[in-house]
Amino acid sequence: MSPDLRILVVEPDQNRVREIVDALNAAGWNDVKALGSVSALDRMVKDFAPDIVLIDLANPDRDTLEHISYVTQTEKRAVALFVDQTDDNLTQAALNAGVSAYVVDGLQMNRIKPVLQTAIARFKIMRQMQSELDAAKQALEDRKTIDRAKGILMRQRGVTEDEAYTLLRKTAMDQGRKVIEVAQALVTAADLLT
């Protein structure tokens, strides 16, 4: 454990910031700061001189962060994207979890690794939660579309709700498509015709 490491987290979402910082604190790193956007990064890098900067792989501010890292040298040490050629697993795990790390030159691997492992674990959980949320939202959207398609069939063909759904499902099976795709096509066509 290296409690003296200075870690900077760049993340606009307050809830996510708390999750990441808490996880790092719980693992014993207390010198952790967070930044919502990169606009103040220049000064932060100079004043705080972080050893490691953590940022979401999908954050559009990454290009800006990289540039600032190149030009702002903390205590004359260059900052570089962390890619470990000797431990491809760790790099791939970071990529899969969606976290990128920038590390000052000369920092020893055994000091970086635990930080990265903690961050990877936390990002993984957050990503999992996000994809579950997205899936739930999508399911709700699909439900609404299928309900509209059923309504259109019930009105146009004078069938019951169950019969309308059976018709949608049969059409989908015959065409090798998903029920939601058939429902979408029907809703689109109905919108065009009215």
Add this chain to the structure above:
Amino acid sequence: MTGTVVNCGYVPLVDCAPLVLAKELGFASEEGLDLNLIRQPSWSALRDMLALGHLDAAQMLSPMAVAMSIGMGGLTAKIDALMVLSVNGTVFGVSNSLAQELGSVPFGDARAVLDQIAGRKGSPLRIGVPFHYSMHRLLLSYWIAAAPTLSIQEVTVPPPRMANAVAEGDVDAFWVGEPWGSVAVGRGVGQLMMTGRDVWQYAPEKVLAARHDWVSENEDTVRRLMRAVFHAAKWLDVKRNKPLAVEILGRSEHLGLPSDLIDPALTGHLLPQQRSGPVEVQRFLQFHRHAASFPWRSQAAWIADQLGGDDDDLQTAKACFRTDLYRQNLAEIGADMPGASEKVEGSLQFETAVASSRGHMILAPDAFFDGRTFDFSPKSR
């Protein structure tokens, strides 16, 4: 779809058009490919995903491919540029307040714009560019080097936020790819002063990039991918196809932008200021004509040279622009091939006929604004 899946990264800009059309118009499926276009949130992310094997190919800033290959920037990897995806297509603009300070300058006159900017007093200009290893930044550096007393501060801003950065006074000027320059004008926060081609008339902007080892291991897929993109690029440069191209790009989930923002780049009719008439810029954005997609080794060498590379770096850069694969994979579908794989960059002032596999081809002017020429052939070094 049962084709070979190719995961291809891109950034939503007008010049990703060859990839979008290769998919949407079926050029990829005709080659037996299931082209899976994966939108990337930043150039850094695109680079990492390609280098670490999560993407097979990608639309890449041409200097990024060279920088990675010669070990500059964040991540070193052997990257091949299979072909040039687009030539030119960037604009330089200034905020309203800077425009007022500079007064009237003829649009597209790189020398006059530079003189006006260099003659200005006050703090260094903050100029927004999308990425450090981009053609935008190289052209900017090359251009301002002609005014040694001028000092600027380079600020990296993601293109979709450029107009905001101008509006909020975070940058005084910007160099960006379309449609983001037209967006700044449309929002009334800035005006365009010139385009990238006013500094270099034929600059390779984006390349179709892939990892060198993936290219060697997937010869057949590479051939089919290059053909599909070549056909799409050829289709895109036909004048009568432009309205449809604008519509497909605007509608597609890939760009998701209104047609009137895509039209200026594809037609070359730019609106420099809100209340001005449109300006027609010849060869504003080229995909196919004048051997646009041919990855000239001298272009790679120019990039490496501008990045501060030594002779070895120049050789490495040349080798990653795969003219060999271009010739091998595209000759049989009727692509005309220039006789040489290198040219003296900057030497063409006018359209010029050169020897080619089918007789002769017309190359477009490639002159620099200051008239310099760059000969990277072995005998001249």
